Amino acid sequence: MTTTVPDSARATSRPDYAALIEPSRVHGSLYTDPRVFADELERIWYRSWVFVGHESEVPESGDYVRKSIGPQDIIMTRGRDGDVHLVFNRCAHRGNLVCEDARGNANAFRCPYHGWTYRNTGELLGYPYNKGYGGKGNLDLSLGRVPRVDSYRGFVFASLAEDGPTLAEHLGAAAGEIDRLARLSPEGRIDLGAGWLQHRTRANWKLLAENETDGYHPQFVHSSIFSVTGSPIGPLYSDNSTAVTRDLGNGHSENDLRPEFRRHGETLRWFGTSESRVPNYVARMREAYGEAAEDILVEGAPHVMIFPNLFIAEIQVFVIQPLSVDECVQHSTAVQLGGAEELNSRMVSQSIGSVGPAGMLLADDTEMYERNQRGLEMRQPEWLDIRRGMHREALDEDGYRTGAATDETGIRGFWTHYRRLMEVDT
Amino acid sequence: MTAVTDSPLTLRQVEEFLYREARYADEHDYDAWEALWTDDALYWVPAGDATSDPATSMSIIHDNRNRISTRLNQLRTGKRYSQSPPSNLRRILSNIEILGVAGGDTEVGANFVLVESTSRGMETWAGRTTYRLRVVDGEVRLAYKKVLLVNRDQPIRTMAFLI
Amino acid sequence: MSERDSNTGDAHDVTPYAPGAGTVRVDDSGGGIVGNEFAEVGVAVDHSGNGPRLRLEDYRTGRVRNLDALELETIIWLPEERLTQLLDPSTTRWREEPDR
C-alpha cells in the first residue's frame, strides 16, 4: 500500500504523532500506515475504555454473546452471580476458540478441541483424563479475563489496561448524553436486544468516528433520501441551523440539535411523529417525569460519538470495530426503550430503513468512507484539512468548545484526545 | 398451503417471471421492477437469525410497498452514491421449485448466485429466495420476496442494489 | 426463555439445535430439546411407568437417563460447588477408571 509519511516521521520506528497532528490539519498517513494502526491497538483499543455491548443483550443468567474489542474476540456473559463478565474467546490449553456460536445460554463452556471446561466467568472447572496432569485441579489456568469491566446505564465498557482513568472519568460529559437517551424511557431503561446489523467497510475506523458528528456532510451525502422523503433532518445541518457541534472532551463530541427542537417546541418532532400517534407513550412519560416530560419530549435523543467506538445517533446505536488499517465493521441496532412499546416498533422499522448494508442513509456514508480511504492513498496534498469553524468557536457555559452545526469542532476534539493517547510512551 | 398441483401457474410461467424480475434488478430497470409488485408487497432480507420477528429485530431490508417506492425513488435521484455509479450485476437463478399455494398465491423457492462488480472489486452474493406470486388481471405479480443470504450472520459489504 | 430464543423456524426448518440461537422447543409429545453449542439433550416427561419421571437423552451419544421426582429435587438442592465438580470432564465421562 502507498503511504505518504513526512520526513520528520520517517526517521524513527514509531510515527511522530506531534508532527502528524496539527490543530487545523492531520496527515493522511494516519489512515493508511499499518504502523499507526498497530500503535492504535496498543495505545487506544487495548488500553482505553472501549464499548463492548449492553447488559440487555445477556438478560438471563447463563446468557452469552460474542463481542469484540477491535480484532479481539470477546465473550460477554451473565454469570450466576448476576454480573456481566468479559472473557477472551481463547482456550487456556492450546488456544482454540471456546465459543463458536454468536450467542446462547451456557453456565459452562467446553472447548471442542480437548474438552477443557470453564465456568462462564472464565474459571477452569476441569479437563478430561486428569492423570495426564497428575490429577484434578492441578492447573492454575483460566480463560483470559478483561482486566477492567464497568458499565453505565447498561452500556458495558472494557479496558485491557490494569489501571488508568475510571470509566466515569473517561465518559465525563458524555455520560449525560447517555442519561438523555435513558430518560426517553418512562422506566429509564435502554434495551439493545434488537440484534445487530454488521456492515463491512473498506476504510480506516477514524473516518467513521469523525463522520459521526460531522454536520457538514448530510446535505450532500444524504440529499438523495432527504429530497425523496421530505425529511426535516437536512435543515438541521445548514448554515441557518441553531444546532451546535460540541467537543465534550476525551475525544467525545455531539451534534446538539436541541436548540432547533426547542425553537419549534413540538413534542416528538425529533422522532418525526406526534403525540396523537403514540398517546400511551406520552401519557407514561408524563406520569413518570411530571412537568419535566415536556422538555424531554421536545428535546429528543442525543447524537453523540463516544470515543473511540460508540455512536448514539438518536434512535440507533453504532459500534465501530477496526480490523486493520483499512478495514472495519460497523455494527448497528435500534434503540429500544423500556415501557415505550409504541415507540419501539417504529424505532426498529426506521432503523432498518436507515442503517446497515442496504440502509438509505448509512450505505451512502459507507460509500464515502470507502472512497475517502482510496483518496487518502494518493500522495498529494498529504494533509486533511479540519479547520472549518475554528474562527467562530466559543466555550459554552459549561466550558465545552462549541461550534456551529456544520463545523469540524467534534473532529478537532477527536484528534486532540487521539494525539494525547498516542504520544504516551509505553 | 395446498398441493403443488393446485398452482394456477406452471413451472415454466414461474421461471419466466423470476428471470424477468432478476433481469430488471440486474439492469437497474427500476420502473419495470417496481411495476411487478402488488400493493401489499413485502421485500425482506433478514439478518442473522432468520427466524426472528422483523417487527422487533433488525433486518437488512424490510420494505412494504411504500418503502419499496422510497428506496427506488432514492435510486432514481442519481445521487444515491452507494449506487451511483450503479454496480454491474448478473445473477443466476436455479433450483426453482413451486413449494405450494397459499391464499391464491403461488409460493416459489429458488437459489441464486449474484456477482457484483464495482470500482473497488468483485463481490459474490448467494442465497435462497422465497417468492409469492399472484395473478392479478391476467398478469403475474410479486407479493412477497424474502432473501436469505448465505452469509446473513456475518459482516457483509454494502448492498444498495436490488438483491 | 424469551420468545427470541425459541426456534419456530420456517415451515421447512426441522433442525433441533439452531446454531447461534440455542433451543428450547416443545415437540408434539410434550417434550423438548435443551441445546447449545456444547450439548444437546432431549427432555420429556415419561408416563410409561406407574408414575411420571423425567427422561433425558444425550442426542450426541444416545445415552438416556431417567430421573424421578426425588432425584430431581436433589439436583435442585445440590450446592453450587457439587454441580461444578460434576462439570469437570474427569469426574464423569472422561476418566481413566472404568465405570463402577
Ligand code: FES
Ligand atoms: S485447545 Fe481447548 S482443550 Fe485443547
Ligand SMILES: [Fe+2]
Ligand atoms: Fe451521514
